[in-house]
Amino acid sequence: MGLTSNSVLVSAVLSAVLLFAGTxxxxxxLARRTWRAVGGRIGLLLATQLALFAAVGLAANQAFGFYASWADLFGQEGEQGVVVDHTRGGGPLEVVASRRVPGAGGARPEAGGRIQQVGIAGRTTGIVTSAYVYLPPEYYQKRYRTRGFPAAVVLTGYPGTASALVEKLRYPLTALELARAGRARPMILVMLRPTLAPPRDTECVDVPGGPRTESFFARDLPDALRAHYRIPAGPGGLGIIGNSTGGYCALKIALHHPRVYSAGAGLSAHYKAPVDATTGDLFQGDKRLRNRADLWWCLANTPAPDISLLVTSSRRGEAGHGDTLRFIDRVKATGRTRISSIVLESGGHNFTTWRREIPAALEWMSGRLNIR
Structure with a gap:
């Protein structure tokens, strides 16, 4: 049974309850002072605590989508399901599965849209990854067959799972409902992890001698998407949004590559790439790379691009709220880059908070991308 299986969660909860009752x-x-009684008490208490810890951990993983599998949890990434054939004339993007949008209520693509699972091969970086692509109902309708649709790249946090963007954060269903209500224009969503070399957290950096993650998002991914889908050329056709680490990546990539992405949104983002046990040595002593990954440095030392940015935070519950307010001021001071914000009264660094921000963020994104 998989890590995210409901059966595993139910088994863990039942085990904790039964062990508690048994204790x-x-x-x-076991109240006697014999060694067997003492050993029995210790064993029951440890087993109950372990079962309770497992149940809580599994429930948290179900809610927030930290890990997709047991191999992912133990640092042995086993995502082997996507095959991309690199044959002559073959494209960099291959569709491997297609399904309905959860909760859309439309069986036909023209009514409820579709979610495609795809494999993407970076032609310049050599990075191969999987993603989910949401295509709105209009993409399949005859009257739109000759029209292009803007796309938003949607990134998870770290470690995160791409499926959580579909099932937990409900990006496709939210985009569909916004379009049906006339609050946003139909657009394509490309949902994936920023962790392109799991289990390492690359923070969307071109690591010297390692994965060139930023180049993948700046060049390979846009080229692959436009080769397969009807996405307009130019920066107005693409935006990028993410939460936590994905939010940092979205802001950084938009700032670094304004000719590719015209808008970037960071939900509970940080503004500087950390170096820790999950990232390893991202810069290997290269001060230029370190500065480039620091958004504070970029705003102070590089020309401000003509793009739109969105940041979100909460007055209570977000440790980085002060940094977000300072980031807004720094961007405003450039006089060229546009900045918007969503600030909640309270909300933690979690899916519940981001689900409250995603509708407004997608509506904002829709207003800054082109359709033609």
Whole structure:
């Protein structure tokens, strides 16, 4: 049974309940001072605590989508399901599966849209990854067959799972409902992890001698998408949005590549790439690379691009709220880059908070991308 299976979660909860009940029932018998009674008490308490810890951990993983599998949890990434054939004339993007949008209520693509699982091969970086692509109903309708649709690249946090963007954060369903209500124009969503070399957290950096993650998002991904889908050329056809680490990546990539992305949104983002056990040595002593990954440095030392940015935070519950307010001031001071914000009264660094921000963020994104 998989890590995210409901059966695993139910089994863990039942085990914790049964062990607790067993401890209460057997405690009088184990109240003696013999070594067997002491050992029994210790064993029951440890087993109950472990079962409770497992149940809480599994429930948290179900809610927030930290890990997709047991291999992912233990640092042995086993995502082997996507095959991309690199044959002569073959494209950099291959569709491997297609399904309905959860909760859309439309069986036909023309009514409810579609979610495609795709494999993407970076032709310049050599990075191969999987993603989910949401295509709105209009993409399949005859009257739109000759029209292009803007696309938003949607990134998870770290470690994160792309499926959580579909199932937990409900990006496709939200985009569909906004379009049906006339609050946003139909657009394509490309949902994936910023962690292109799992289990390492590359922070969307071109690591010297390692994965060139930023180049993948700046060049390979846009080229692959435009080769396969009807996405307008030019920066107005693409935006990028993400939460947590994905939010940092979205802001950074938009700032660094304004000719590719015209808008970037960071939900609970940070503004500087950390160096820790999950990232390894991202810069290997290269001060130029370190500065480039620091958004504070970029705003102070590089020309301000003509793009739109959105940041979100909460007055209570977000440790980085002060940094977000300072970031807004720094961007405003450039006089060229446009900045918007969503600030909640309270909300933690979690899916519940981001689900409250995503509708407004997608509506904002829709207003800054072109359709033609």
């Amino acid at each position: 209460v029932w057997l405690w009088p018998r």
